[in-house]
Amino acid sequence: MIFAHGSLLPDSRLPGLLAGLEGELNAALAGPPLPAETVLAALDALGRRLAAGEFDALLRRFLPAGELARLGEVLPLFTRDVLEEKLRAELGPERFSPRERRQTTARFLPLGVLLHVAAGNQPGLGLFSVAEGLLTGNVNLLKLPREDKGLSLAALSLLTEAAPELAGFVYAFDLPSSRTAELKALAGLADGIAVWGGDGAVETFRHLAPPGCRLMEWGHRLSFAYLSGPPAAQELDALAAHIAATGQRLCSSCQVIFLDTGDFSAARAFAEAFLPRLERAVLARRAGPWESARAALSGYTAFLERVTAGREPGEAFFRGRGCSVTARPDRELELSPMEGNVLVKPLPRSELLPVLRRQKGRLQTAGLLCAEEEREALTALLARAGVTRITRAGRLSDPFPGEGHDGEYPLRRYLRVVDVEN
Amino acid sequence: MPSRQALFWHPRPYDLPASDALFLRAAADNCAYHIAHCPGYAAICRRLDFDPKSLRSTEDLARIPALPTLLFKREALFSMPERRMAMRVTSSGTSGTFSRIGFDWGSLLAEVPMVLRLGARHRLISGVPAHCVVLGYQPHRDNHAGVTRTMYGLTFFSPPLSRTYALQRRGTSYIPDLDGAAHALERLAASPFPTRVIGFPSYLWFGLQQLEALGRTVRLRPGSRIILAGGWKEHGAQEVAKSALYAAAERVLGVPPDHIHELFGAVEHPVFYNACPNHRFHVPIYSRVLIRDPETLAPLPMGEVGLINLISPLMTATPTLSVMTDDLGYLEPGDACGCGIPSPALTIVGRVGMSDIRTCAAGAAELLGKGEMG
Numbered sequence: 001m002i003f004a005h006g007s008l009l010p011d012s013r014l015p016g017l018l019a020g021l022e023g024e025l026n027a028a029l030a031g032p033p034l035p036a037e038t039v040l041a042a043l044d045a046l047g048r049r050l051a052a053g054e055f056d057a058l059l060r061r062f063l064p065a066g067e068l069a070r071l072g073e074v075l076p077l078f079t080r081d082v083l084e085e086k087l088r089a090e091l092g093p094e095r096f097s098p099r100e101r102r103q104t105t106a107r108f109l110p111l112g113v114l115l116h117v118a119a120g121n122q123p124g125l126g127l128f129s130v131a132e133g134l135l136t137g138n139v140n141l142l143k144l145p146r147e148d149k150g151l152s153l154a155a156l157s158l159l160t161e162a163a164p165e166l167a168g169f170v171y172a173f174d175l176p177s178s179r180t181a182e183l184k185a186l187a188g189l190a191d192g193i194a195v196w197g198g199d200g201a202v203e204t205f206r207h208l209a210p211p212g213c214r215l216m217e218w219g220h221r222l223s224f225a226y227l228s229g230p231p232a233a234q235e236l237d238a239l240a241a242h243i244a245a246t247g248q249r250l251c252s253s254c255q256v257i258f259l260d261t262g263d264f265s266a267a268r269a270f271a272e273a274f275l276p277r278l279e280r281a282v283l284a285r286r287a288g289p290w291e292s293a294r295a296a297l298s299g300y301t302a303f304l305e306r307v308t309a310g311r312e313p314g315e316a317f318f319r320g321r322g323c324s325v326t327a328r329p330d331r332e333l334e335l336s337p338m339e340g341n342v343l344v345k346p347l348p349r350s351e352l353l354p355v356l357r358r359q360k361g362r363l364q365t366a367g368l369l370c371a372e373e374e375r376e377a378l379t380a381l382l383a384r385a386g387v388t389r390i391t392r393a394g395r396l397s398d399p400f401p402g403e404g405h406d407g408e409y410p411l412r413r414y415l416r417v418v419d420v421e422n
Numbered sequence: 423m424p425s426r427q428a429l430f431w432h433p434r435p436y437d438l439p440a441s442d443a444l445f446l447r448a449a450a451d452n453c454a455y456h457i458a459h460c461p462g463y464a465a466i467c468r469r470l471d472f473d474p475k476s477l478r479s480t481e482d483l484a485r486i487p488a489l490p491t492l493l494f495k496r497e498a499l500f501s502m503p504e505r506r507m508a509m510r511v512t513s514s515g516t517s518g519t520f521s522r523i524g525f526d527w528g529s530l531l532a533e534v535p536m537v538l539r540l541g542a543r544h545r546l547i548s549g550v551p552a553h554c555v556v557l558g559y560q561p562h563r564d565n566h567a568g569v570t571r572t573m574y575g576l577t578f579f580s581p582p583l584s585r586t587y588a589l590q591r592r593g594t595s596y597i598p599d600l601d602g603a604a605h606a607l608e609r610l611a612a613s614p615f616p617t618r619v620i621g622f623p624s625y626l627w628f629g630l631q632q633l634e635a636l637g638r639t640v641r642l643r644p645g646s647r648i649i650l651a652g653g654w655k656e657h658g659a660q661e662v663a664k665s666a667l668y669a670a671a672e673r674v675l676g677v678p679p680d681h682i683h684e685l686f687g688a689v690e691h692p693v694f695y696n697a698c699p700n701h702r703f704h705v706p707i708y709s710r711v712l713i714r715d716p717e718t719l720a721p722l723p724m725g726e727v728g729l730i731n732l733i734s735p736l737m738t739a740t741p742t743l744s745v746m747t748d749d750l751g752y753l754e755p756g757d758a759c760g761c762g763i764p765s766p767a768l769t770i771v772g773r774v775g776m777s778d779i780r781t782c783a784a785g786a787a788e789l790l791g792k793g794e795m796g
C-alpha cells in the first residue's frame with residue numbers, strides 16, 4: 001500500500017505517483033509553510049485518541065500479539081506537553097523565531113523534503129520520525145519497514161483525517177529494500193534522509209543519497225547496566241522487568257550488566273542470584289509458548305555457539321524458565337543473545353573508560369545502580385566514556401521529555417539556517 | 423556406515439517398535455562418527471556430558487545434544503571435507519540467513535529405499551508419464567536451496583514429459599510467471615497424459631484464487647496429482663485452512679483431495695515425511711520426534727505443544743543427528759488418526775520466527791564481528 005494525498009492507494013499506482021512526485025513536492029514547498037501549531041494540535045489529538053484505546057481494536061489487526069503494549073511506550077511522546085518540551089529543549093525558547101545577529105537575521109526553515117527509513121524493531125517508530133519531520137515543517141516520505149503490517153499507514157490516515165492540511169506533507173511507501181530503483185528516485189527528491197536501523201540500511205542509503213543530501217543516521221547502539229555497591233532489591237527487580245519488557249531488542253535495552261569489581265566470582269554469584277528475579281519478570285509477561293520458545297532457543301543457541309567456538313570454559317551459564325543469565329570473565333560490552341538472555345561481567349570503574357571507548361559511536365544508555373553519594377561521580381565517568389543517556393535502574397528504555405537522540409538534537413538537523421543581510 | 427543402511431533398507435516404513443534397535447544402533451554410530459570428525463560437535467557432547475555408548479533405549483534419544491537449526495545458520499559445522507561431500511545445500515531461509523548442510527554419498531544412497539518405499543506407499547510413484555508444472559524455482563547450478571532440488575526430484579516420480587516452472591531464472595534472479603503456469607495448465611488439460619502440479623502451498627493457493635477469479639478453471643486429466651512441498655513459510659501470512667485449499671484445487675483444477683499429497687522435510691532433516699489421507703504426518707522409521715518444553719527444553723509427553731526436535735542418523739557430512747527446529751508442534755498417537763498407520767503423527771502449529779527478529783542492538787554487534795572484541 002501507498003499513502004499519499006491523505007489516502008491509501010494500491011501499490012499498482014506507484015509508477016504514476018513517482019512520475020508526478022517531484023511536481024507535487026515542489027508545489028508543497030512553494031505553498032504556505034506548515035505552522036508548528038497545526039502539527040502540535042494534530043499529533044496531540046492523535047496521541048490522545050490512541051492512548052484512550054479508541055483504536056485498539058483496529059491496531060490489534062496490524063500488530064503482533066504483545067506489541068500493542070510496546071506501542072504504548074512511544075505514545076507518551078505524542079502529547080502537546082512533550083512535543084512542546086522537545087521544541088524548547090532542541091531549538092531553545094525562541095523556537096523557530098528569527099534571531100537577530102549583528103548584520104544579518106538568521107531565519108530557520110525546514111530542510112525541505114525528508115526521506116525517513118524506519119526500522120522494524122519498535123512499533124510506531126516510523127510515525128515518530130515523520131512527526132519530527134512535520135514539527136519542523138518538512139515534507140515527509142516514509143519508507144515502511146517490512147515488519148510494519150499497516151500500523152503506520154493506519155496512524156497516518158487518522159492523522160490527516162483529523163488535520164487535512166497535513167495531507168500534502170506526508171507520503172508513505174511499502175517498498176522493500178530490494179527496490180533500489182524506486183528508492184533511488186525517492187532519495188533523489190530528498191534534501192535529507194533519516195535512516196533508522198542497521199548498518200545494512202545505513203550503507204544502502206549512503207549509497208543511494210545524492211551528494212549534498214543530508215544524511216541522519218540513527219544507527220544501532222548498545223546499552224548496559226552498571227552496578228556499584230550492593231543494589232536495592234527493588235532496583236534489581238526493575239532492571240529485570242526492563243529486560244523482560246523490551247526483550248533486549250532496543251538500542252536502549254540492557255545487554256550486559258557490568259559490576260564494579262574485578263572479581264569474576266562476584267559476577268558469577270550475582271548472575272546466579274539474579275536469575276530467579278529475571279525468571280519472575282519474564283514469566284509475568286510471557287504471552288505464550290512462542291515468546292518462551294524464542295527466548296529458550298536464543299539462549300541455548302548462544303551457549304552452544306560458545307561451546308563450539310571453545311570459548312565457553314570459564315563462563316557460567318544459568319538457565320531459567322524462558323530466560324538465562326551468563327557470567328563471562330571478559331570485560332567487553334557486546335550484544336547478548338537477547339529475548340531475556342542477559343550477560344554479566346566484571347568491570348571495575350578504573351577500567352570503565354578504556355573498555356567503553358572501544359565501542360565509541362555505538363554507546364547509548366547506561367542504567368546506573370549505585371549509592372546516591374556515588375551517583376554523580378559515576379555519571380560523569382560514564383558520560384566521559386561516551387555514553388549519551390544515563391538513567392535509573394529499569395528505566396533504560398523510558399522516553400524522557402526533551403531528551404536528545406544519540407547525543408544530538410534531531411530537530412536542529414531537520415532545519416536549515418538562512419542568513420539574510422539586514 | 424552399515425547400521426544406517428540397515429535402518430533405511432528396513433521393509434516396514436512405519437513400524438517404529440520393529441526398527442527401534444536398528445535406529446538406536448545407527449544413532450550411536452552416527453553420533454560417534456560426528457564426535458570423531460567434527461570438533462565443534464565433540465565439544466558440545468563433552469560439555470553436555472553425552473557419550474553415544476550410553477544410548478540403550480529410545481528414552482535415551484532425548485539426551486543426544488539437540489542442535490538448533492539456528493546454530494547451522496551461524497556456524498559452519500561439518501564432519502567431512504567438502505571435496506568428499508556429494509553436495510551442499512541451503513535452507514530456504516526467507517530472511518537472508520541460511521543453514522549450510524552437506525550431504526554425503528551414503529546419505530543419498532540411504533534415501534533411495536526410503537523415498538521409493540514411501541513414494542509407493544503413498545501412491546506417488548507411477549509408471550504413467552506425466553507433465554509437470556512446478557510452482558517453485560527453476561533449477562540452476564547457482565541455486566543451492568534444498569527445496570529447489572526436492573521439487574526437481576519429485577518430477578521423476580512418474581516419467582516426466584515436460585516441466586514448466588512458475589519461478590523462472592532470468593540472469594541472476596527469479597521472476598514469478600504464474601500466468602505462464604496457468605497457460606500451461608490450460609494446455610495440459612487437453613493432453614492425453616495426466617499432469618503433476620508440484621509446488622509451495624502458498625503459490626498454489628494464490629494461483630488457484632487468481633484462476634478462479636478470472637473464471638479460468640480447467641479439468642486436468644484423471645490421475646493428475648498435486649504435490650505440496652516446502653511449507654507455507656515463504657508467504658506465511660496467507661496461510662489458509664487446508665480444507666479451503668483442497669476444495670479450491672478440486673473446483674479449479676479438477677484434482678480431488680485424495681490426489682493431493684503433502685510433504686514435509688527440512689534441509690537439516692531430509693526425511694521424506696508424507697501426509698496420510700487424514701493430512702497427518704506420521705513419523706517414519708528413519709526419524710524420531712521429540713516435543714520439548716518451550717521454556718525449559720525438557721521433553722514433553724504426547725499431546726503437548728512444544729518445540730519440535732527431529733532425530734535421524736541419516737547424515738554423516740553434517741552433525742544433524744538431533745536437530746531442534748524453530749517450529750512448534752505436537753504429537754498424537756498413531757491409532758487415534760484412523761488411517762491405519764500406527765506411528766505417532768506430528769502436527770506443526772507454526773514457526774517461532776527467530777530470523778524475523780531484527781534489532782538495532784543486533785546490528786551494532788554485526789559490525790563488531792559478532793560483538794566480541796576480546
